Amino acid sequence: MKHLELHIIQSVPVSCLNRDDLNSPKTAVFGGAQRARVSSQSWKRAIREMAKEIAPDLFQGERTRLMHAPLAKAMEDAGLSADEASDGAKSIVDALVKVDAKSKDKVKSTTLYFLSPLELETIARKFTEEKDAKKAIKGIKPEHLSDAADISLFGRMVASDHSLTVEAASMFSHALSTHKVDNEIDFFSAVDDLQPAEESGAGMTSTLEFNSATYYRFAALNLDMLADADHLGILSADERKKVVATFIEATIKAVPGARKNTMNGNTLPCYVLGVVREKGHPIQLINAFESPVRTSQGYAAKSVELLQDEYSKLKDTWGLEAVAEVAIPEVKLHDFIEKVTSHVH
Amino acid sequence: MSIETSFLAMRLEGPMQSWGLDSQYNRRRTGLMPTKSAIAGICAAACGISRGSSEEAPFLEAFQVTKMTVIAIPRKQFKERFLPVRRLEDYHTVQNTRRASGAINSDCVLTHRQYLTDAAFGVIIEGASEYLAEVAEALHDPVWGTYLGRKSCIPSAPVYAGLCETKSAALQLLIGDAPLTAFARQEDVEDFSKGKDSLPDLPVSFASENRQFSPRRVCIHQIGDADSVTYDR
Secondary structure, three states, X not given: OOEEEEEEEEEEEEEOOOEOOOOOEOEEEEOOEEEEEEOHHHHHHHHHHHHHHHOOOOEOOEEEOOOHHHHHHHHHHOOOOHHHHHHHHHHHHHHHXXXXXXXXXXXXXXXXXXXXXXXXXXXXXXHHHHOOXXXXXXXXXXXXXXXXXXXXXXXXXXXXOHHHOEOOOEEEOOEEEOOOOOOEEEEEEEOOOOOOOOOOOOOEEEEEEEEEEEEEEEEEEEHHHHOOOOOOOOOOHHHHHHHHHHHHHHHHHOOXXXXXXXXXXXXXXXXXXXXEEOOOOOOOOHXXXXXXXXXXXXXXXXXXXXXXXXXXHHHHHHOOOOOEEEEEOOOOHHHHHHHHHOOOO | OXXXXXXXXXXXXXXXXXXXXXXXXXEEOOOOXXXXXXXXXXXXXXXXXXXXXXXXXXXXXXXXXOEEEEEEOXXXXXXXXXXXXXXXXXXXXXXXXXXXXXXXXXXXXXXXXXXXXXXXXXXXXXXXXXXXXXXXXXXXOOOOOOOOXXXXXOOOOOOEEEEEOOHXXXXXXXXXXOOHHXXXXXXXXXXXXXXXXXXXXXXXXXXXXOOEEEEEEEEEEOOOOOOOOOOOO
16 A cells, blocks of 8 residues: 555653543553553544644534434525425434434434534435435535544444445554653642631642653554545545645644643644655654663663664665655655645545 | 465564454453454555445455464563563543444543553464455555554554465474474364364454454463474474
């Protein structure tokens, strides 16, 4: 497969980007030492949201339980009466994701459905022609998802009708710190503003956990899959380039929003290696840090050095050939994206 | 044997891996060894065969008659230190799930997803040469992604190790000159006299609405156990 890989080194100070059931930052053991971890699903969500901001016209997918109103409106526009449209929309919601009987207006769906505007319009049009929910849904083809690149990139799972399931073209691994990390505990006290002056003591005291880490992040994108008939094959190569450019920019810049008001961890990567290969499958460079980095000079510089070593070793050992290798900060973000996306077909 | 056999060697190396064997509902566990269904899935995805498609049935029929050997290869750190393999349990939240009655559950559901950390495996598939040659080519340059049991478990080395004419050549690729008896391993066997364990992971169909597996008889060797078959090494 033709694919692109992003290898990212990023230092995040005091933060708790992704927590477990005890509110502790997530961890994993790698190379026998505990590391800070941010799950792929957590970082992907931040990336999805940012992609929407960067290219709203291409990333129109919405996860919603409120399909009924826009569906009914689209059917009215296509010429149905208000009642026909409302009943029709309800039958479609029910066929796709089941209507939630407990909802107030009896038209809210039970689960979230990842939907694109063009898809909605298509269903409404087909229903107006066929007057049958099942047939209308069967009319959804991959080209009707062309305005929701997020669905092609990140996939969607539709349990009620597997023909609507879309396999994600992107692959993300869990981000791991390049060094050993022990979570720290922040003891804090809060003052009661209205407490009488003669009373001493805090209004409340509590603790929360956090850590600081230099992460290795990995993301890959199957460019062949992105351009196939089940994904964005309907778009022009230029439009696909724009999708991939947005994917790269959002992947590099987005940071999970957890505790952003108290421990804002919004940093940018200090190093990004972009690789495009014609053949083979994505391979991450995490083994560069299998022996946890130990240094008194900070972790980032050493991590970048080890990453570069690992990459050249990997190329030597397995004879991997790349058609593009480009790194930030050697080149600016704009040129980086330009160079990588020139290989999008 | 009229059909020529070959030995396909695969290397499964990555910081996190997950090999579901007995996952139920919201507890997604991992076994300690890759399952045959996972290996079949990796190969089918590499060939670009979609779930429940017309190409899937013949592909899996051919896969069912192959014999698989899985070798747990401990990861070394520095010169002599072997890393212990651990299970990691990830805490993962999902909203709007469905109850058995069909009603929706408005509470947030927790799923517990297990992963193996610091693990590495070698896999050898013994089967018809022509079939394995196709699979090998696909693994070398797969149509869809190759990952270690879950999409977030990206390999840290190429998965395809080689296609050999003998088992000892395939072993050489995976463990070099080390004796096979130095590793914990699991082999497909013909009948009860050769192996007393069975695993429910031989894939019959990956179709999303109707996944089916049949049992597979295996022999499990711990480190130091003598081999049931001797190879000229």
